[in-house]
Amino acid sequence: MKTMVFERRLSMSPTAARVILRPFLPSSDSQVSSIVQRAMALSDAEVATELHDIRNDFAFRHADFESLLEKHFELVTSRVKVGVVSRARQLLIGALFSGEYAPESAALFNPSIVPHPDQSNLVDGALRLVMSLRATGEGHISSVEFRTVTIFADGEATAIPASPFASLPIIKNSTEDAAEISFGAEVQLDERIIFPMLSVESNGIEDARFVKFSEPGLVPQYFATYTAYNGQAITPRLIQTDDFVTFRSLALFGAAVKNKGMALFPRKIGGRYAMISRQDDENLFLMYADNIRYWENTHFLYGPRHAWELVKTGNCGSPIETAKGWLVITHGVGPMRTYCLGAMLLDLDNPLKIIGILKEPLIFPEGRDREGYVPNVVYSCGSLVHAGRLVLAYGLSDSMSVIATTNLSDLLDLLLANGP
Template structure:
């Protein structure tokens, strides 16, 4: 689009394979597990201390809190530690190390970024903006997680990223999270588990209940119901799966933003947390919440989920409900429209849909607002993040897939008061793969999960060939003129 001024900043986020976490590395065979423990128990205390010291000297420089991670993995295998004698801390750590492994979060790719204003704007010069960028990091086995970066847009429109820490840290999971009963029951109904057994479990619980209260109620039902039937086991498994899929986590405030990693926790996201679209949603009363819709992937099926946070320290992960929760690429509008939440979606893997709801966690009816129109988007279209409010309408960044699975970024403009009305859309791509950026993990792709407007510029982060990420500034006036023209 030669008529639209686009300035690419001298920023390139390249995967750094040295940023690693410690994960459990536990064999599925109980026989092997016990054999490994036996070898650790056979060492003398002197051999144990010497081996542990050498191991910590080798691996500690790459981690914050390595010993805590090793002790956590020791606790995972503790039921198989076949000795009654007390073990030294050194031996426990060594056993934990035997069942641990490093995982390089972004060894394959660092891509699909989204931008939101930072909740802390203290000290930012007038006319500037501090931001948070989320990124999809992918490592061995194509497992995706969420990473963060921070940066500043200065009053002159220059974009700078803050230094990136060499360390990464997993959050602490809340062992006893709370759930909202209404949403929990709706999801159980959708899953087909709303029978007498689930009623027996859920009825005694309050509108807000804890994981421990749910576990006690499940245990009571299991003890009371005789005989134990397949229906009972299926119902309890469904409740357990849903509880595991809704969790809370917290990072210490002392951690830099780039040190915070959201890694798959539940079984439905065991193969990845993909394409998180973060957006700051401002309510009618002025309060705000950061939401991120993402795709949970377990290696076979996908499930749209949502993250909530107000401070990027405490995060709540929730399943979404309703007939509209299908496929990928859901993106919330940053405010209600006439008192109602709105969301972009793609139910059929081809067209762009719009949904309205009174509840950001429940979505049902949807309608098509954009269909493929040009050859560069003739296979399918979707969004590249949440709509951005401008004086001319809702600016929607789109992605279009064309011949040879080439992904381009386009744009459309929706009416501010009635976003089902399309004011205009670009006939040519705004940004498309070119030159060496066409080569990468997945070639011929440019893609974004969300930009923001600052002043009269659209600040657009985007990934190239699903491997590396850069940032461009687009003249908002030029873009709106092209869309309205």
């Protein structure tokens, strides 16, 4: 039974119509060479006819179609000798080594929300948000997408419709220690897609938990912990950005860097970084570190108690600072692998001290929300507080995402009344 009444403000569903253009090169240089030779054997007229059809069928689906084909042609020339050819033949060869991928064809879920860096031109009481979403497509490969959302003083919310185009970034550095990517200034936020580029994340960038991190006297930064998956093993990593244009993906180090579900506090506590984590895949822990990339020690915080979370518990995003304590949205896994959302309240100065916790789920999957790619799941990667409301972004059964609100004061009072 739910403990609070939520008003659903916004929903987002996946579409297979948004596609990115990826290079598609065989691993064998001899096969690449054979394809190029067959393309070179075509007459100029045949090249022109084929390129005309390609443009008609695909150019309208991409913001900068021919530039992408040129880049893919350049990838080919780095592998095999091509020689001097016309631009038309270059584009055709580029197309032979390209393929469309629909990053959200299967699901668009597990969102997080943070204040947008640009709060200009808003009505009084409104807050512009960056919403991150986990997009999943063919082969169950996950990437990160973004949307721009505005939440108003009365709790209503609107989202800028997603562009029909989706764009990959420019890779500035692809080392696994500290990779860096950037998007052109002309690429809208909702067009930007962070797609796996490192071997450690070749099968997915999963469940990014974005948070706005502030320190006195410094420009705020945005961080996101995420799970890198290579098809066999998972690795926690950290994204850093100042503007959602340039992003760095940073490796994390230390004995405590393992498993899923790490969530950074939005500021230092006692002069140190703090993180909620789940090293053993069952219980919640608290970690402190002097360097945001090095995590060595853990302190037990909470373990499953109630029927709806007896399999395991975890966090659903970074703790939210309120006047009465750190509000932590949690998730619990119970009978039939059902995922529910819960909540706890931690002491502001000593987050190891639980001062309130819900005994019943905050939100659980019901009705049509149960049905999806992975049924019976509600899950969040980050929420915030605005105008006296908890603004909760969460995914439904690994398929779509919603934003809902509830009264913050009532929730905090309920948590404190329940006690630890």
